[in-house]
Amino acid sequence: MDRKILSRLFSVTVWKRRAFFLISDIIIIAFSLYASFWLRFDALIPEQYQLRYPFYLMTAIIIRVALLYIFGMYNFSWRYFSVLDLARLTIAVILSTGMLSSIFLIFRESPYIGGIPRSVLLIDFILTYSLMMMLRVSKRVYREYISKGRKLEKGKLRVLIIGAGEAGNSIVNEMISNPKSPYVPVGFVDDDPAKQGLKINGIKVLGNRTAILDILKGNHIDEILIAIPSADSTEIRKILDQIRQAEWKKKIRVLPGILELVDGNVGLRDIKEIRIEDLLSREPVSTDFQKISEFINGKCILITGAGGSIGSEIVRTVLQFKPEKVAALDIDETELFYLINKLPKKEIEVIPVVADIRDKAKLDMVFKQCNPGVVIHSAAYKHVPIIEEFPEEAIKTNVLGTKNLAELSIKHKVEKFVNISTDKVINPTSVMGASKRVSEEMLKVVNKLNTTKFISVRFGNVLGSRGSVIPIFEEQIKKGGPVTVTHPEMKRYFMATSEAVILVLQAAASGNGGEVFILDMGEPIKIADLAKEMIRLKGLEPDVDIQIEFTGLRPGEKLFEELLGAEEGSEPTEHPKIFKARSVDKEKSFNGKDEEWLLNKIDYLIQISSNSADKLQIVEILKEILPTYKPGYNAKV
Numbered sequence: 304m305d306r307k308i309l310s311r312l313f314s315v316t317v318w319k320r321r322a323f324f325l326i327s328d329i330i331i332i333a334f335s336l337y338a339s340f341w342l343r344f345d346a347l348i349p350e351q352y353q354l355r356y357p358f359y360l361m362t363a364i365i366i367r368v369a370l371l372y373i374f375g376m377y378n379f380s381w382r383y384f385s386v387l388d389l390a391r392l393t394i395a396v397i398l399s400t401g402m403l404s405s406i407f408l409i410f411r412e413s414p415y416i417g418g419i420p421r422s423v424l425l426i427d428f429i430l431t432y433s434l435m436m437m438l439r440v441s442k443r444v445y446r447e448y449i450s451k452g453r454k455l456e457k458g459k460l461r462v463l464i465i466g467a468g469e470a471g472n473s474i475v476n477e478m479i480s481n482p483k484s485p486y487v488p489v490g491f492v493d494d495d496p497a498k499q500g501l502k503i504n505g506i507k508v509l510g511n512r513t514a515i516l517d518i519l520k521g522n523h524i525d526e527i528l529i530a531i532p533s534a535d536s537t538e539i540r541k542i543l544d545q546i547r548q549a550e551w552k553k554k555i556r557v558l559p560g561i562l563e564l565v566d567g568n569v570g571l572r573d574i575k576e577i578r579i580e581d582l583l584s585r586e587p588v589s590t591d592f593q594k595i596s597e598f599i600n601g602k603c604i605l606i607t608g609a610g611g612s613i614g615s616e617i618v619r620t621v622l623q624f625k626p627e628k629v630a631a632l633d634i635d636e637t638e639l640f641y642l643i644n645k646l647p648k649k650e651i652e653v654i655p656v657v658a659d660i661r662d663k664a665k666l667d668m669v670f671k672q673c674n675p676g677v678v679i680h681s682a683a684y685k686h687v688p689i690i691e692e693f694p695e696e697a698i699k700t701n702v703l704g705t706k707n708l709a710e711l712s713i714k715h716k717v718e719k720f721v722n723i724s725t726d727k728v729i730n731p732t733s734v735m736g737a738s739k740r741v742s743e744e745m746l747k748v749v750n751k752l753n754t755t756k757f758i759s760v761r762f763g764n765v766l767g768s769r770g771s772v773i774p775i776f777e778e779q780i781k782k783g784g785p786v787t788v789t790h791p792e793m794k795r796y797f798m799a800t801s802e803a804v805i806l807v808l809q810a811a812a813s814g815n816g817g818e819v820f821i822l823d824m825g826e827p828i829k830i831a832d833l834a835k836e837m838i839r840l841k842g843l844e845p846d847v848d849i850q851i852e853f854t855g856l857r858p859g860e861k862l863f864e865e866l867l868g869a870e871e872g873s874e875p876t877e878h879p880k881i882f883k884a885r886s887v888d889k890e891k892s893f894n895g896k897d898e899e900w901l902l903n904k905i906d907y908l909i910q911i912s913s914n915s916a917d918k919l920q921i922v923e924i925l926k927e928i929l930p931t932y933k934p935g936y937n938a939k940v
Contacts, residue, residue, distance in 0.1 A: 320381065321377045321378070324376065324377055324438075324439075325368065325377060327438055328367070328368060328371060328376075328435060329364055329368070331431060331434045331435055331438070332360070332363050332364050332367055332368075332431060333360055333364075334430075334434070335427050335430035335431040335434060336356070336359060336360055336363055336423075336427050337356065337360075338426075338430055339423045339424075339426040339427040339430060340352055340356070340423055342426055343420060343422050343423050343426060351418070352418075352419075355414075355415060355416065355417075355418070355419075358415040358416045359407075359416060359419060362403065362406060362407075362416055363403060363427075366399050366402050366403055366406070367395075367396070367399040367403075367431070369399075370395040370396075370398050370399040370402070371392075371395050371396075371399075371435075373395070374391040374392070374394060374395040375388075375391055376388075376391065376392055376395060376435075376439075379439075381439065381442045381443075384439050384440050384442070384443050388439070389436065389439075389440070392432075392435060392436060392439065393432070396428065396431055396432045396435065397428075400424065400427070400428040400431075403424065404421075404424055407419045407424070459484075459485060459486065459487045460485055460486050460487065460525040460526050461487050461489045461522070461523055461524055461525045461526075462478070462486045462487065462488055462489060462524070462525065462526050462527070462528050463489055463490060463491075463492060463509075463518065463519070463522065463524045463526075463527050463528070464488055464490070464491050464492070464506070464528050464530050465491075465492045465493075465512070465515075465527065465528065465529045465530060465531065465542060466491070466492075466493060466529065466530040466531040466534075467491040467492075467493035467495070467498050467503050467508050468493075468530075468531065470530045470531065470532050470558055471491060471493075471503075471530035471531075472503055472504055474488075474528065474530050474558070474571070474574070475488045475491075475503070475504045475506050476504050477571050478571070479504065479505070481571065484571060486526075486528075486571070488506045489506075489522050489523075489524060490506060490507050490508070490509035490518065490522065491503060491506060491507070491508040491509065492508070492509060492510060492511065492512060492514070492515060492518065493508050493511065494511045494512055496511075499511065509522070512541075512542065512545050513545070515545050515546060515548075515549065516545075516548055516549045519546075519549045519551065520549070524553075525553060525554075526553060526554045526555070526556060527546060527551070527553075527554075527555045527556070528555075528556045528557070528558070528574060529542055529555065529556070529557040529558065529577070530558050531558070532558050536581060536582050539557065539577075539581055539582060540582055543555070543577075543582070547839070551842065552842035553842060554576060554842075555576070555577045555840070556574050556575060556576055556577060557574075557575060557576075557577045557581055558573055558574065558575075577840060578840070579773055579833065579836060579837050579840060582836060582840075590805055590809055591809060591812070592624075594809070594812045594813065595624055595805075595808045595809060595812045596624045596625070597812070598624075598677070598719070598808070598811065598812035599621055599624040599625070599626050599677065599808070599812075600624055600625050600626065601625070601626065601627050602626050602627055602675070602676030602677055602718070603626065603627050603628050603629070603630065603673045603674055603675045603676055604621050604626045604628075604629050604630070604675060604676070604677050604678075604679065605629075605630045605632065605669070605670070605673055605675035605677070605678045605679070606618055606621070606629060606630065606631055606632065606678075606679045606681065607632045607633070607660055607678070607679070607680045607681060607682035607704075607708065608632075608633060608680070608681035608682030608683065608723075609631035609632055609633045609639065609642060609655075609681075610631075610633035610635050610637075610638025610639045610641070610642055611633070611638065611681060611682075612800060613681050613723060613800065613803065613804065614631075614633065614681040614682070615638075615642045615645075616800045616801060616803075616804045617679055617681060617804050617807070617808075618631050618642060618646070618653065619646065620801070620804045620805060620808065621679075621808070622646070622647075622649060622651055622653070624808075625651065626651060627651075628651060628652040628653070628654060628673070629651065629652070629653045629654065630654045630656050630669060630672075630673040630675065631643070631653055631654065631655050631656065632656040632657075632658050632660075632669065632682070633655075633656075633657065633658075633682070634657065634658065634659045634660075634682075636657045639655045639656075639657060640655075642655075643655050654673070656669055659704075660682050660700065660704030660705075660707060660708060661699055661700065661703055661704050661707065662707075663707040663710075663711070666707055666708065666711055667711055667714075670711045670712075670714070670715045671715070674715065675712075675715070675717055676717065676718045676719075677717065677718060677719050677720075677721065677811075678708060678712050678717050678719070678720045678721065679721045679723070679807075679811070680705060680708055680720065680721065680722050680723060681723040682700070682704060683700060683701050683704075683723070683739065684696060684697050684700045684701055684735065684738075685725070685735060686735070687727070687733045687735045687736075690733070690734050690735045690738075691733055691734055691735070694734040694738075694912070694918050694921045694922060694925075695911075695912040695913075695915075695918070695921060696912075697734045697735055697738040698738055698908055698909060698912035698921060699909070699912050699913060701735070701738035701739055701741075701742055702738050702741050702742055702745070702905065702908065702909060702912075703909045703912070703913070705722065705742040705745065705746070706742075706745065706905070706909070708720070709745070709746060709749050709755075709757065712755050712757075713749070713752075713753045713755050716754065716755070717755050718755070718756065719755070719756045719757075719758065719811060719814070719816075720746070720755055720756065720757045720758065721758050721759075721760065721807065721811040721814075722742060722743065722746055722757065722758065722759040722760070723759075723760060723807065724739055724742070724743055724759045724760060724761040724762075724819070725739050725761060725762070725763070726761055726762065726763045727739065728740035728743060728761065729931075730931045730932075730933065731929065731931065731932045731933075732932075732933055732934060733934075734921075734922070734925070734934070736932075737925045737929055737932045737934075738925070740929055740932075741905060741908070741925065741928055741929065742759075743759045743819055744901060744928070744929075745901070745902070745905055746758075746759060747759075747817050747819070748898045748901060748902060750816045750817040751817065751898075755816075756814060756815060756816030756817075757816055757817065758810070758811055758814035758816065758817075758818055758819075758820065759818070759819045759820070760806075760807045760810050760811065760819075760820045760821075760822065761819060761820070761821045761822065761884075762798055762803050762806075762807075762821070762822040763795060763797065763798060772795075772830060772833065772834075773833075773837070776833070776834055776837050777837065780837060780838060780841055780843070780849055783849065784848075784849035784850045784851075785849070785850040785851065785852040786834045786837075786838065786849060786850070786851050786852070787851075787852050787853075787854050788830050788831050788834055788851060788852070788853055788854070789830070789853065789854055789855060789856050790830075790853060790855065790856055790862060791829075791831050791853055792829070792862055793829070793830045793831070793856075793862050794827040794828060794829050794830065794862065795827060795828060795830060797828055798822065803822065806822050806881060807822075809881060810822070810881050813881075818883050818884075819883070819884040820881055820882065820883055820884075821881070821882045821883070821884060822881060822882075823881070823882065831851065831853075834851055835851070838851075901928065904924065904927065904928055905928070907924065908921065908924045908925070908928070911924065922934055
């Protein structure tokens with residue numbers, strides 16, 4: 304619809320509402336004043352007051368309407384009449400009553416407005432205030448209380464809300480007031496003893512968490528909503544354990560963590576089905592936002608692999624720190640399209656760049672156009688079993704691509720180059736891990752040769768990233784199983800994408816060049832346990848409703864991943880979740896050869912990968928460069 308038409312309609316609606324309240328107030332003022340005389344004189348109003356009544360009324364209308372207008376009583380939302388609006392109404396009526404009393408007192412000898420009894424003014428104040436207040440709260444009372452009983456319509460879902468705090472209260476208020484809400488709140492569960500038995504927004508607190516079993520049995524609940532944004536994963540797991548005691552098979556929903564909410568407020572739009580990420584993510588870590596802002600603010604940031612799980616989150620996070628612009632580079636134009644369309648509309652320009660990091664000439668053009676102050680390099684081949692079959696492709700992307708970006712960063716005087724690495728570089732058993740470790744070693748060498756600061760950051764699996772086990776398991780469960788796990792003892796580290804990215808930026812902002820930072824990934828999780836938990840989240844039983852099958856280790860896989868090699872060790876940094884790998888003596892790093900030998904060997908590795916597909920030769924060269932590389936199908940740590 305045309306904006307002018309919408310503007311007119313809005314204007315007409317506003318003026319209709321103002322006219323309605325103005326006319327209603329005049330009627331209330333007239334009725335209250337007359338009723339005050341009628342009550343004061345037991346329905347027998349003396350003739351003198353009847354003759355003066357029009358003058359009393361005119362004075363009252365002018366004074367009261369003027370004060371009501373000044374205090375905004377004709378410019379408020381009837382639907383959302385608030386406590387602040389009520390306070391303004393109270394002040395307006397009290398002040399207008401005081402002014403009327405003063406006027407009638409000053410002109411007490413007047414033949415027109417003199418002689419009004421003080422008791423009439425008191426009764427008039429009570430009636431006027433009561434009627435005006437009732438009129439203004441009537442719509443909200445109707446919507447939130449009277450009409451609530453009509454909400455139990457067919458098709459609405461009866462929801463039990465766990466958490467009667469601000470978030471739960473806000474959600475229930477919207478469930479009641481929003482006619483399009485698919486939910487009907489049945490009751491609250493809360494552990495606060497002071498809230499037991501209370502009604503909040505008209506909805507009763509039915510008990511604490513220990514009573515969940517009885518509550519679910521007696522209230523015909525369709526869904527459960529955990530409305531505690533401040534709850535960490537441990538807290539949510541405890542709540543789930545209590546719900547499962549009731550053999551609950553229906554949906555459980557949850558509100559996002561408080562840091563995920565855009566403005567700290569919650570609404571129906573924020574409700575989501577509980578996922579495994581909610582049970583694995585950890586408490587938010589402290590972040591030096593000032594340091595990250597200084598690192599990013601006002602610069603062009605070039606992000607490679609921008610369409611991927613980590614790259615897209617880096618783009619979204621970097622935008623919060625007000626760079627001059629962002630160049631989002633990826634070889635996959637579809638993922639770039641989705642990324643750009645999902646980004647919030649901001650003044651900061653995000654330039655999509657379709658390019659292959661193997662294409663140095665194209666990259667040079669990008670550097671000239673963007674003139675980046677920071678390069679964040681997350682583009683890589685990462686799927687271990689596939690890359691194990693095509694080692695030449697891993698070298699061309701993970702090594703040559705990184706080399707191209709590093710050389711161009713030096714040429715164009717980039718301030719910092721941040722390389723996203725992986726826990727698979729430690730004692731690598733896969734070509735993927737070995738190729739990423741070669742990139743790390745190469746960047747440590749080139750860091751010494753120029754003013755650009757090269758930094759690598761290692762971490763493990765990111766929750767829900769593309770190609771990770773979580774989306775694969777979700778799809779398998781959706782199809783009815785089986786869920787395939789390679790080995791019953793396989794463990795992996797997991798981290799929320801948002802946490803990983805903010806820690807990467809924190810490490811990069813602190814780095815002075817040449818470091819390899821390691822992120823604290825918490826405790827490793829058994830993949831089999833992860834699969835079982837994901838099955839239970841769907842209200843199903845592992846190995847009963849959905850089978851778990853063990854398929855055996857795949858080429859290049861290890862049972863356990865490490866974040867540090869035995870030859871490295873670590874040092875703490877100023878951040879408790881970020882550690883720095885100790886510099887390794889070159890005698891232990893690449894067979895005692897010097898750095899020039901390393902760079903020459905890397906060039907030869909790239910040449911072999913580009914000119915032939917001799918897998919064995921590529922693996923042999925990788926073994927020459929990396930003494931800790933032990934290729935093998937059954938390699939274990």
